[in-house]
Amino acid sequence: MPRALHGLAALRSLLAPRSVAVIGASPTPASMGARTLANLQGFPGRVFPVNGRYTEIGGRRCFATLADLPGTPDVAIIALAKDRVEQAVADCAARGVGAVVIYAAGYAETQEVEGAAAQARLAAIGREAGMRVVGPNCAGLADLRRGMVLGFPEFPASVANGRAIGLVSQSGALGLALAQAAQRGVALSHVLTSGNSCDVDVADWVAALAESGDCAAIALCWEGGAPRDRLVEAGRIAAARGVRIAACRLGLSVLGAEQALFHTGSVVAPAEDFTGLCAEAGFVPVQRIEALIETAGFLAKAPARPLARGVGIASGSGGTAILAVDAASRHGVAVPAPAAETVAKLRAALPAFAAPRNPCDATAQVTANPQVLRGVVDALLGDPAIGALVCPWGKAYRSDNIAFLGEAARRNGKPVCLVWMSQWLEGPGVIEAEAEPDVAVFRSLDSCLAAVAAWMAQAR
Amino acid sequence: MPRALHGLAALRSLLAPRSVAVIGASPTPASMGARTLANLQGFPGRVFPVNGRYTEIGGRRCFATLADLPGTPDVAIIALAKDRVEQAVADCAARGVGAVVIYAAGYAETQEVEGAAAQARLAAIGREAGMRVVGPNCAGLADLRRGMVLGFPEFPASVANGRAIGLVSQSGALGLALAQAAQRGVALSHVLTSGNSCDVDVADWVAALAESGDCAAIALCWEGGAPRDRLVEAGRIAAARGVRIAACRLGLSVLGAEQALFHTGSVVAPAEDFTGLCAEAGFVPVQRIEALIETAGFLAKAPARPLARGVGIASGSGGTAILAVDAASRHGVAVPAPAAETVAKLRAALPAFAAPRNPCDATAQVTANPQVLRGVVDALLGDPAIGALVCPWGKAYRSDNIAFLGEAARRNGKPVCLVWMSQWLEGPGVIEAEAEPDVAVFRSLDSCLAAVAAWMAQAR
Numbered sequence: 001m002p003r004a005l006h007g008l009a010a011l012r013s014l015l016a017p018r019s020v021a022v023i024g025a026s027p028t029p030a031s032m033g034a035r036t037l038a039n040l041q042g043f044p045g046r047v048f049p050v051n052g053r054y055t056e057i058g059g060r061r062c063f064a065t066l067a068d069l070p071g072t073p074d075v076a077i078i079a080l081a082k083d084r085v086e087q088a089v090a091d092c093a094a095r096g097v098g099a100v101v102i103y104a105a106g107y108a109e110t111q112e113v114e115g116a117a118a119q120a121r122l123a124a125i126g127r128e129a130g131m132r133v134v135g136p137n138c139a140g141l142a143d144l145r146r147g148m149v150l151g152f153p154e155f156p157a158s159v160a161n162g163r164a165i166g167l168v169s170q171s172g173a174l175g176l177a178l179a180q181a182a183q184r185g186v187a188l189s190h191v192l193t194s195g196n197s198c199d200v201d202v203a204d205w206v207a208a209l210a211e212s213g214d215c216a217a218i219a220l221c222w223e224g225g226a227p228r229d230r231l232v233e234a235g236r237i238a239a240a241r242g243v244r245i246a247a248c249r250l251g252l253s254v255l256g257a258e259q260a261l262f263h264t265g266s267v268v269a270p271a272e273d274f275t276g277l278c279a280e281a282g283f284v285p286v287q288r289i290e291a292l293i294e295t296a297g298f299l300a301k302a303p304a305r306p307l308a309r310g311v312g313i314a315s316g317s318g319g320t321a322i323l324a325v326d327a328a329s330r331h332g333v334a335v336p337a338p339a340a341e342t343v344a345k346l347r348a349a350l351p352a353f354a355a356p357r358n359p360c361d362a363t364a365q366v367t368a369n370p371q372v373l374r375g376v377v378d379a380l381l382g383d384p385a386i387g388a389l390v391c392p393w394g395k396a397y398r399s400d401n402i403a404f405l406g407e408a409a410r411r412n413g414k415p416v417c418l419v420w421m422s423q424w425l426e427g428p429g430v431i432e433a434e435a436e437p438d439v440a441v442f443r444s445l446d447s448c449l450a451a452v453a454a455w456m457a458q459a460r
Numbered sequence: 461m462p463r464a465l466h467g468l469a470a471l472r473s474l475l476a477p478r479s480v481a482v483i484g485a486s487p488t489p490a491s492m493g494a495r496t497l498a499n500l501q502g503f504p505g506r507v508f509p510v511n512g513r514y515t516e517i518g519g520r521r522c523f524a525t526l527a528d529l530p531g532t533p534d535v536a537i538i539a540l541a542k543d544r545v546e547q548a549v550a551d552c553a554a555r556g557v558g559a560v561v562i563y564a565a566g567y568a569e570t571q572e573v574e575g576a577a578a579q580a581r582l583a584a585i586g587r588e589a590g591m592r593v594v595g596p597n598c599a600g601l602a603d604l605r606r607g608m609v610l611g612f613p614e615f616p617a618s619v620a621n622g623r624a625i626g627l628v629s630q631s632g633a634l635g636l637a638l639a640q641a642a643q644r645g646v647a648l649s650h651v652l653t654s655g656n657s658c659d660v661d662v663a664d665w666v667a668a669l670a671e672s673g674d675c676a677a678i679a680l681c682w683e684g685g686a687p688r689d690r691l692v693e694a695g696r697i698a699a700a701r702g703v704r705i706a707a708c709r710l711g712l713s714v715l716g717a718e719q720a721l722f723h724t725g726s727v728v729a730p731a732e733d734f735t736g737l738c739a740e741a742g743f744v745p746v747q748r749i750e751a752l753i754e755t756a757g758f759l760a761k762a763p764a765r766p767l768a769r770g771v772g773i774a775s776g777s778g779g780t781a782i783l784a785v786d787a788a789s790r791h792g793v794a795v796p797a798p799a800a801e802t803v804a805k806l807r808a809a810l811p812a813f814a815a816p817r818n819p820c821d822a823t824a825q826v827t828a829n830p831q832v833l834r835g836v837v838d839a840l841l842g843d844p845a846i847g848a849l850v851c852p853w854g855k856a857y858r859s860d861n862i863a864f865l866g867e868a869a870r871r872n873g874k875p876v877c878l879v880w881m882s883q884w885l886e887g888p889g890v891i892e893a894e895a896e897p898d899v900a901v902f903r904s905l906d907s908c909l910a911a912v913a914a915w916m917a918q919a920r
Contacts, residue, residue: 030828105823106813109778153824154855171779173824174881177854181883223782250782253789262815263778289783290904293883318569318723319631322683322710323749329713353566355722363565364613364633368490394637395614421634423641423753425885425903443885444750 002227005234006132006204008211013098014132014200015143015190015208017074018045020150021066021097023088024079025049027057032103032152033079036140039149048073066091074098077140077150082106082118085136089122093129099200100126101150102135108196108265109137116265123198137264138195139172141205144188145214155191156182163216163300163437164189165293166209168202170222170264171195171250174289178219181293184426185434187300189215196264197225203234206245210238217300218243219292220283223250224257224266228277235281244299244458246451247283248292249274284454291447298440298451302415305459306387310336311452312380313359313390316366316373320392320421320445321359327445328390331453335359336385345382349375358386370401377405381412388452392419392445396427406436415440415455417448462687465694466592466664468671473558474592474660475603475650475668477534478505480610481526481557483548484539485509487517492563492612493539496600499609508533526551534558537600537610542566542578545596549582553589559660560586561610562595568656568725569597576725583658597724598655599632601665604648605674615651616642623676623760623897624649625753626669628662630682630724631655631710634749638679641753644886645894647760649675656724657685663694666705670698678703679756681749683710684717684726688737695741704759704918706911707743708752709734744914751907758900758911762875765919766847770796771912772840773819773850776826776833780852780881780905781819787905788850791913795819796845805842809835818846830861837865841872848912852879852905856887866896875900875915877908 008015020040026033033051037058040047048069049062056062063069066076066088076092078085082104092100107119119136126133134141140151144158153176164187169175172193179191192205203226209218218238238245250268251257257268269277278285284299286292311333315321328335338346338358346356349372354363358380366373381389391405402418409416418433419442434441442448468475480500486493493511497518500507508529509522516522523529526536526548536552538545542564552560567579579596586593594601600611604618613636624647629635632653639651652665663686669678678698698705710728711717717728729737738745744759746752771793775781788795798806798818806816809832814823818840826833841849851865862878869876878893879902893901902908 110813111815169779171777173777173854174779174783177777177780177881178883180856180887183856183884183887186883221779223779250779251786253786255789255795256782256786259778259782259785259817259819259821262817263782263821288904288906289881290883290906317631317633317637318719319629319634319681319683319710320637322716322719322723323634325719326711326713326716329715335715353570355571357722359719361723394633396640396643421637421749423638423646423750424643427640427643444748446748446750 002229005207005230006200008208011132011200011204011208013074014134014141014150015212019048019071019073020045021048021050021069021073021076022079023050023066023076025051025057025062027054035152036077036079039151039155042147066095072096075101075150077101079103079152086118086121089125093125093131097131099132099134101138101140102133103138103152105137107136109263111261119196119198126199133199135195136198139176139193141190141192143190144182156180158182159185159187163187164214165296165300166190166215166218168192168205168209168218168220170197170202170225174221178293185431186293186297194225201226201230203230206234207237210241210243216243217296218245219296220245221248221250221289221292223260223264224268225264231277232281235283239282242304245283246286246292246296246299247278248286248289282458284451284458291444294442294447295451298415298417299455301438301440302455303413306456307414308385308387309456310334310385311388311390312383312386314362314373314376314380315359315392316362316364317392317394318361320394321361324390324392324445325359327449330446331449333449333453333456339383339385342379342383345379346376349379367395370399373401374404377408381408381414387456388414389416390419390448391416392421394421396422396424396429398429398432402429402433402436402439406438409438417442417452419445419448462689465667465690466660468668471592471660471664471668473534474594474601474610475672479508479531479533480505481508481510481529481533481536482539483510483526483536485511485517485522487514495612496537496539499611499615502607526555532556535561535610537561539563539612546578546581549585553585553591557591559592559594561598561600562593563598563612565597567596569723571721579656579658586659593659595655596658599636599653601650601652603650604642616640618642619645619647623647624674625756625760626650626675626678628652628665628669628678628680630657630662630685634681638753645891646753646757654685661686661690663690666694667697670701670703675703677756677760678705679752680705681708681710681752683720683724684728685724691737692741695743699742702764705743706746706752706755706759707738708746708749742918744911744918751904754902754907755911758875758877759915761898761900762915763873766916767874768845768847769916770794770845771848771850772843772846774833774836774840775819775821775852776824777852777854778821780854781821784850784852784905785819787909790906791909793909793913793916798840799843799845802839802843805839806836809839827855830859833861834864837868841868841874847916848874849876850879850908851876852881854881856882856884856889858889858892862889862893862896862899866898869898877902877912879905879908
């Protein structure tokens with residue numbers, strides 16, 4: 001029988017350690033040991049470099065062995081070459097360390113018997129000692145808001161805007177690529193990776209994040225290193241706490257699944273299982289990785305339930321209005337004709353030559369006169385058949401209307417999706433939009449309507 | 461019988477005017493007349509403001525009427541309210557002006573008889589005088605490299621890197637949104653819009669651009685304002701000149717097509733017609749507007765013909781390698797096993813724990829040691845079964861390897877696609893990649909493999 005989820009309590013030594021040992025600490029700049037120590041610069045607890053070759057590294061006392069430490073660390077990061085990892089993990093278990101993080105590769109992902117056996121031994125050591133193991137072949141983890149990094153890559157700084165996303169990625173490199181969304185203003189609480197997942201897996205991370213209350217939604221990507229039962233259970237824990245999950249599974253193709261064996265040694269279920277899992281676990285499935293963060297951002301910002309099943313479309317460009325309708329059709333989202341009262345409000349807001357319809361093309365007037373867009377947004381969000389507003393945003397420019405969209409979303413209890421149509425992908429205005437706690441930013445109408453459709457369907 | 465295409469010669473007064481009249485010129489900052497004049501600041505020919513209320517605007521002599529001009533302008537921009545447009549167009553025809561550009565809205569897109577009739581009268585005046593008409597309800601056009609703007613919106617400055625894309629958009633606002641790609645380093649030659657397309661339509665623009673030799677590929681988006689025969693003919697003209705076309709049609713859904721009526725008065729054919737048209741005209745169909753510019757960029761940079769039907773995948777992250785294989789599977793692109801000689805080269809390049817496969821996960825070593833990626837790229841591009849290289853790029857950072865990818869692409873006569881996996885969408889390194897004339901930049905593996913598949917299929 002597979003084990004139950006490691007809950008937040010069991011993972012606290014990893015998520016909120018008071019002391020960290022770095023076994024294999026090093027002053028050599030590019031080494032994993034040095035990069036890990038650099039990442040611990042702002043760590044609020046105690047840091048113990050361990051390496052018999054040094055007595056001091058970067059101003060910190062360096063200990064020859066784990067046994068020399070003045071206390072037992074909550075977590076030990078094993079920044080050693082593979083041939084020295086097992087002994088270090090055994091030493092940690094003997095010392096009573098709460099958890100270890102293992103970077104080294106060369107285990108199950110080699111697809112060779114020895115690698116798989118070595119990985120199983122690491123898992124067994126941890127299991128017998130009640131010590132959590134993250135990895136091997138992993139990049140570590142970070143709590144970005146508390147500046148706590150247990151890992152060697154460069155993690156982004158936190159952005160404290162609106163409702164945060166917790167990011168869980170089996171793959172370290174992919175997780176870090178996604179986490180760079182923080183550089184364009186996306187609020188992330190954590191980046192948690194699991195690599196070969198010999199003990200702690202993505203399901204454990206999801207459940208613990210949901211329990212932590214630190215994030216409003218979770219972005220999850222993984223290939224197969226977690227059993228279905230645990231993923232479903234993690235989904236239920238998250239749902240009970242109102243934390244929504246956007247999920248993207250790697251290896252949906254047969255060849256991709258084969259490749260996953262060589263990455264983290266994961267055995268990947270067929271694509272159909274992904275769809276079924278999402279339905280059962282309450283995950284919002286994301287087909288393309290580039291939509292994962294924006295979908296999670298929407299789920300973090302949208303209210304719990306839609307007040308109606310249709311979308312309003314408010315655009316300053318007729319072309320983007322057509323594209324928005326096309327995307328809504330593709331995802332089965334209704335674009336209801338406005339009620340009589342809404343038509344009257346639209347007429348009052350619009351220039352004479354614009355049609356009081358849904359979608360509403362407010363024409364180029366939206367840049368000349370900001371009030372036009374405001375009137376259209378108020379009219380559509382007030383319509384009883386409309387549960388969310390899609391606002392394709394044509395040109396990169398700063399505008400008070402961005403804050404207005406946030407205010408209107410809050411006032412109506414309906415989410416506003418600002419779809420950035422400009423190919424100046426990080427042009428002026430978009431960081432401001434991302435910072436609005438009630439405005440979801442997409443760079444694809446298709447991803448937007450897919451997310452809205454899933455949100456509306458989940459509430460059924 | 462529908463008219464033949466306006467060729468480059470017939471559109472030269474628009475694309476290479478020596479003199480421009482602005483009818484409705486104005487000093488009022490936000491007015492279309494003022495914005496048009498501002499856009500003509502760097503225009504190398506003569507500019508004639510026309511407005512009976514002023515004798516001078518911004519240091520230029522202003523003429524009371526068209527009859528007062530010292531010469532006949534090649535083109536007149538009609539920046540007037542709708543009720544004064546028809547007389548102005550008639551005046552231009554009488555004076556022998558080569559072409560007019562009409563901004564005013566309120567014509568066929570109103571879906572009212574009067575609007576359609578007024579538009580038909582404009583077309584008739586132009587047709588009888590042999591005077592080209594752009595619009596009405598259009599944003600104008602620009603030759604970005606020559607700094608020639610006949611329009612009121614803010615057009616981007618040109619980026620002279622690599623092989624340029626000509627952008628043709630029926631919708632002005634959408635065209636400008638896409639044109640902001642220049643801000644992230646995409647080389648654009650022109651932005652040409654047609655609005656309601658009562659005379660000059662997107663097919664004319666495509667054919668003229670192809671004839672001009674100014675661009676290596678064309679990005680086309682439109683809703684229906686051009687007959688199929690002319691689009692096919694334009695596609696053939698482009699194909700004969702080696703200019704490839706990425707095409708995205710708006711209004712693929714029934715509701716979207718209905719919306720197009722209210723935008724530019726266009727009657728849009730069903731979605732099936734788009735697929736058939738692309739096959740016949742040799743357009744590469746693009747399903748999602750956000751992929752249009754990157755697909756056109758790939759077509760501008762890729763060699764004429766693939767040397768083989770498979771792709772190589774060189775990644776620094778196992779996760780992105782899996783996703784790349786998934787995308788290749790989705791689009792039916794082969795990821796061939798490497799030849800024996802390639803395996804040997806991969807082994808020599810890779811660290812011991814990495815597998816000499818295709819896809820090749822070169823592991824995090826690619827950032828620590830740039831030579832690893834170079835060896836992998838050379839090995840895969842040298843494989844006789846591989847016609848293009850897909851390189852998922854995990855982290856935003858500047859690297860000499862970007863220039864290496866360009867050099868390797870040229871040396872092998874095979875395109876390299878750098879797929880920017882970082883969610884720091886305009887982070888360090890990506891402008892440098894875009895500037896490489898032989899490296900196509902995508903931000904979506906799916907868009908990348910769709911483009912590669914279409915390129916390989918077209919060459920059959």
